[in-house]
Structures are given as C-alpha cells and as structure tokens.
Amino acid sequence: MIFEEQVPVDVWGTNTRKHRFALMWRGLSYTGKTHYEAILPISGAAKLERYCQKKNILFISKSHFAVRSTGYRREFFSKSKPFIGKLYICAYCGRLISADSLTVDHIYPVAAVTGSLRLQKKLAKKGYSSVNDVRNLVAACPRCNRKKGASTSAFWTLKAKIGRNYSLWMLRKALRLAILIGLIFYIYTLLPLH
Ligand SMILES: [Zn+2]
Known part of the structure; x- marks a missing residue:
C-alpha cells in the first residue's frame, strides 16, 4: 500500500x-x-x-509545510551571511539594514502558501522543506515588507530572488558611481577654466 x-x-x-x-x-x-x-x-x-x-x-x-514556524528568523540568520559586520541588504530596495531592525520576509508569503495546495506542490517540487525553507527567506527593511504585504505577484518574487544577491547591488552602486564621475569630468571639460 x-x-x-x-x-x-x-x-x-x-x-x-x-x-x-x-x-x-x-x-x-x-x-x-x-x-x-x-x-x-x-x-x-x-x-x-x-x-x-x-x-x-x-x-x-x-499542513506542516504551510505553517509559519517559530524558528524561521533564527534559521535565516544561521544560513545567511551579512553583507558586512551586522549589516544586511534589503532584497527589495538595496538599503543597508542592521540585523536587529530587518524583517525576515517569506518570498512566497505564508498566507498564500497556506491557502494554495498548488503553491505547496510547486515549492515541494523545488525541494523546499517547507514555506520556512531558507530559500524562501530574504532580508527586507520594514518599509518594503509592509509594501509587499501578502502579494504573490511575480514582480515581488523576482525582485526578491535577484535582490538577495549582494554582488548585484554592489555592481549597481559601482555603475552609478562611474556614471557620476564620468559626468563630473565631462562638465569639468566644458568649463572655460583651462
Ligand atoms: Zn527595502
């Protein structure tokens, strides 16, 4: 059987x-x-x-798969490295945020997973142990967490999955800095001082 x-x-x-x-x-x-x-x-x-x-x-x-665990925050900190010192990066806006004030966000919200066997199956197929699997957890600043709420839109999910990579935020910051320096140089060459 x-x-x-x-x-x-x-x-x-x-x-x-x-x-x-x-x-x-x-x-x-x-x-x-x-x-x-x-x-x-x-x-x-x-x-x-x-x-x-x-x-x-x-x-x-x-099902146990779809219930918010009591230890998911601890699980997040045990498996996720800070960016520097005790600082993490909000996966949604890129802001630096301290371990004490960050919220641990479920990429697929608990309420959505609880209410949908289809979603539970999808996550189980990907090998998630539950909705509290560390792959479903990201650091978020309280503001982004509030804005996201229980949304399951692909926009937020994608943002979280991309935004959890610190290197991409660094690249973005480096690019911005490069553009800014380039602009300053360009303006400098236009000035009739030399
Ligand atoms: Zn944020």
Missing part, C-alpha cells in the same frame, strides 16, 4: 452554507457557522481545493 500524506484542511466562507452537503460528502465535518475541517489524504485535499475554487469558497490547508 502506498502511504499518502494526510493534511489537515480548513474551509470557510459565507457561502459554505449553500454547499454544506457537498462539503460533508467530501469528508469535512461541520465545526460551527461557516467553518468546516478535516484531515484528508493529499489527493483528496487537492480535489477539495479545486471544488472550493470553482464555488468561490475559501480553502485553507494547514
């Missing part, structure tokens, strides 16, 4: 009432008002997720 992982799922939403029997048929038990829960094999949970999407019902999977 092939063992299939069991995942706890939660389903809720104002229109669950309409789908009460369909949800119970799928193995969920009613826990109050508009909330249902169950522990299902992963394939059953995937089917349920598709059904919920079609019916516009909020689906949440609570």
Whole structure:
C-alpha cells in the first residue's frame, strides 16, 4: 500500500452554507457557522481545493509545510551571511539594514502558501522543506515588507530572488558611481577654466 500524506484542511466562507452537503460528502465535518475541517489524504485535499475554487469558497490547508514556524528568523540568520559586520541588504530596495531592525520576509508569503495546495506542490517540487525553507527567506527593511504585504505577484518574487544577491547591488552602486564621475569630468571639460 502506498502511504499518502494526510493534511489537515480548513474551509470557510459565507457561502459554505449553500454547499454544506457537498462539503460533508467530501469528508469535512461541520465545526460551527461557516467553518468546516478535516484531515484528508493529499489527493483528496487537492480535489477539495479545486471544488472550493470553482464555488468561490475559501480553502485553507494547514499542513506542516504551510505553517509559519517559530524558528524561521533564527534559521535565516544561521544560513545567511551579512553583507558586512551586522549589516544586511534589503532584497527589495538595496538599503543597508542592521540585523536587529530587518524583517525576515517569506518570498512566497505564508498566507498564500497556506491557502494554495498548488503553491505547496510547486515549492515541494523545488525541494523546499517547507514555506520556512531558507530559500524562501530574504532580508527586507520594514518599509518594503509592509509594501509587499501578502502579494504573490511575480514582480515581488523576482525582485526578491535577484535582490538577495549582494554582488548585484554592489555592481549597481559601482555603475552609478562611474556614471557620476564620468559626468563630473565631462562638465569639468566644458568649463572655460583651462
Ligand atoms: Zn527595502
């Protein structure tokens, strides 16, 4: 027999009432008002997720894979080197930020991963151990973290993946400096002083 992982799922939403029997048929038990829960094999949970999407019902999977861990911040610091001393670089804006004041950001936000088995599968396929895998964590300044919120747009994801490379920020700074020096020299040659 092939063992299939069991995942706890939660389903809720104002229109669950309409789908009460369909949800119970799928193995969920009613826990109050508009909330249902169950522990299902992963394939059953995937089917349920598709059904919920079609019916516009909020689906949440609570597998260990998708839950914010208590130690992810510690995990980040144990695996990520600072840029210099105790300073890190915000992956989104390139600002230097101290270890004490930086926020550790989940590139794929926990809420998004919790609410989507598709995303969980995608990350599992890439070899992530969970949503708290160090590959899903980047340093962010509080401002960028607030701006990003729970967005899953490709724009933010790409920005994080590129922005975690310190060398690219250095290259950008060097290029800017080179352009500035070039400009100063150019202006200097235009001056009628020599
Ligand atoms: Zn920032």
